[in-house]
Amino acid sequence: MATLVPLPAIDPALVEELLDAAFGEGRHARTAYRIREGAPCLEALSFAVLDEDDYLAGSIQLWPVALTDPQGRAHPMIMVGPVAVVPGRQGEGFGKALMAASLGAIDAGFEDGAAPLPQVMIGDPEYYGRWDFTAQFTGGWHCPGPYEKERLLVRSGNPAILPAEGMLGPWVG
Numbered sequence: 001m002a003t004l005v006p007l008p009a010i011d012p013a014l015v016e017e018l019l020d021a022a023f024g025e026g027r028h029a030r031t032a033y034r035i036r037e038g039a040p041c042l043e044a045l046s047f048a049v050l051d052e053d054d055y056l057a058g059s060i061q062l063w064p065v066a067l068t069d070p071q072g073r074a075h076p077m078i079m080v081g082p083v084a085v086v087p088g089r090q091g092e093g094f095g096k097a098l099m100a101a102s103l104g105a106i107d108a109g110f111e112d113g114a115a116p117l118p119q120v121m122i123g124d125p126e127y128y129g130r131w132d133f134t135a136q137f138t139g140g141w142h143c144p145g146p147y148e149k150e151r152l153l154v155r156s157g158n159p160a161i162l163p164a165e166g167m168l169g170p171w172v173g
Helices: 012-023 025-029 031-035 094-108 125-131
Strands: 003-006 047-050 056-068 074-085 119-122 140-142 152-155 165-170
Touching: 003 094, 012 025, 012 056, 012 074, 025 031, 031 074, 031 119, 031 165, 047 094, 056 094, 056 119, 074 094, 074 165, 094 125, 125 152
Parallel strands: 074 119, 140 165
Antiparallel strands: 003 047, 047 056, 056 074, 056 165, 119 152
């Protein structure tokens, strides 16, 4: 039986090993790392999953980022990812459990009727579409590095608040 735990309960070195195994040692050059560069991980929204033998099977980290519109206004968002599962254990539901935990924590914080901050990620639209992530509103957005436009996804309870254009980067407010 898998167990979800807060990410800070896991040795950071083990998380780094997991991320290297899942994405390769060159992962730090990816555009997603540039978007959240220098930002602290949102520990209350980040989780790890342990397998039935209490070994680290996966992790998810969330980050404060912003979309800066052409007028220079920063629109805060939450970046989801990396979502990592140990190679060989993918397809067993660990990633789904991690996504449910993080998005559930975001949504639970806004039960009073207020909408949570939009969430953004670079990922597979078919997989992440089950959580309402879409590229429908991100066509005019840009990233500080190469990316495939159809993989820049956003989840928002109120898409009308999303700027049509902007550059993603770390939240510095």
